[in-house]
Amino acid sequence: MKTKFFSLLILTYSLSLNAQLESRREIKIPDIPGYLTLKCDFHMHTVFSDGLVWPTLRVDEAWREGLDVIAISDHIEYHPHEDDIPVNFGRTFEIAKPRAEMYGIIIIQAAEITRQMPPGHYNCLFLEDVAELDQPDFWEAINAAKNQGAFIMWNHPGWRQEDEIPIWYDDHTKLYEQGYMHGMEIVNGRSYYPLALEWCVEKNITIFGNTDVHSSIGMDYDLSLNDQRPITLVFATDRSKEAVKEALFDGRTVVYSGDMLIGKEEFLKPLFNRSVELVNTDLDISSGGTFNIQIQNKSEIPYYLVSTEQPEGLEYPEKITLYAERTVMMRLRISRGTASNVSGIRLPYTVKNLLTNRDTGLPVELVISTPAMK
Ligand SMILES: [Zn+2]
Ligand SMILES: [Zn+2]
Structure with missing residues (x-):
């Protein structure tokens, strides 16, 4: 009995030692006057749609890579693992949330409305009830998101287009004019859409650079080779979900991809001057x-x-x-x-x-x- 207790002690001790070995890379980009510079990824997947990882792993990766804010946006309409993982809207967030709280990561409830182009894919951030977005009609789905006060972003606009050059369809005019297009990805994973950037500048749409990662992040990016995931920098008045939401609706973002920073002069200039x-x-x-x-x-x-x-x-x-x-x-x-x-x-x-x-x-x-x- 005594021996058993002793070995249990050793086991606990070595586990806690291992836990101490976890470490986080700090992203060295300064805050700017009046705002904190939060490092964010608003687009990733888990086994609850077509991803290959469990929701808590997304939090672990984010912490290790110096992120402050994440949104896991499993597809509403696409569940290739459903024979093994039953469709359960909102479950991703429920599982990941306590882990995020433990690490001090802000997690935002999200989902990806997934339709053929046009209109394409849309991430809806700051959702209250993900299941409400499960509607056969696209406009009913996107309206359900808007009714929850969601921030809506057009994902990977160049996806499956020739040379990845995005096309602006009538549906996009309707989405934009009726207030359903608050943001757009100008960087998705390793794709960059310069034409989408032009649209965002012209129409004052908030820009994003997200991973849309499906596998583990280490399979897609090799940090040891200084190969980093794209990030959206958000300029927030404080470190809270509410401040992030306010910043996104106000267009306070810069995309950090490779060794490029893309964004408005009013944010790039102080980043440069503070560096x-x-x-x-x-x-x-x-x-x-x-x-x-x-x-x-x-x-x-x-x-x-x-x-x-x-x-x-x-x-x-x-x-x-x-x-x-x-x-x-x-x-x-x-x-x-x-x-x-x-x-x-x-x-x-x-x-x-x-x-x-x-x-x-x-x-x-x-x-x-x-x-x-x-
Ligand atoms: Zn997508
Ligand atoms: Zn996606």
Whole structure:
């Protein structure tokens, strides 16, 4: 009896030691003035539709990969595992919720309305009752979501279209005009739809980058090779479901995919400015000369800068890569007289991998000023 108790103790001890070994990667992207930058994935599946994993595993993966918010959006109309896993709307959320609470992950009840194109697939977020969306008629299904106050997003608009170029059908005009299209995926897994981005900019639709993962995340993305899942950054006033909902309806998102950030200038600019800092700011540039400027990038995203114009009297690199979490040295030559009567000099660049629209990089300025002039 005594031995049994002892071995049980050892077992418990080693289990708790193993539990301690779990670790989370922190995504190094700064908050911006007035908002927290929450890392989110609003589209994934489990065995309750055509996914291959149990709902709690989605929470474990999200925690490990530094996410703050997830939505599991099993299909309403498609259940290939139903002989083994009975159709049970809302069960995914019920199973995953306690796990999410344990890890401090915000989980949003969701489902994917799944129809042929057009109209296509729609994720409905912040649902109260998933079963109500199980309607033969598409418009009744989407209306059931809207009646629950759901945020509705057009998923993977280029899916099964030629070259993945999305087509805007009459159904989409109706959805948009009648207030059923609040968001759109411009990135789904490894697909990017630049035309969808153009539509979102033009029509003020909230943009998303989600995984739509069906297998375990480790099967689709190899973190050891720095191969990361796409993420939607949400700028929320606090860390709560309500604040996330408010931010989505207000269009406060940026898509993070590969080493690209895509979104409105009002969010990309502060992300860049909070990431990048000039290290040696004690330079007296007023009489000109050659200076070594150290620029630190504290974020995990490399920034690829290309100069847009070279102001007179200044010589500096046309291209700079601000490597992730590193400091780079830039040589700047200032002709005599150029900086004698100004409060500082501005070096205009475009960040090629921060996009405000299709092929449109973010304009930024590196500002060099003398200490007395700050
Ligand atoms: Zn889908
Ligand atoms: Zn899906």
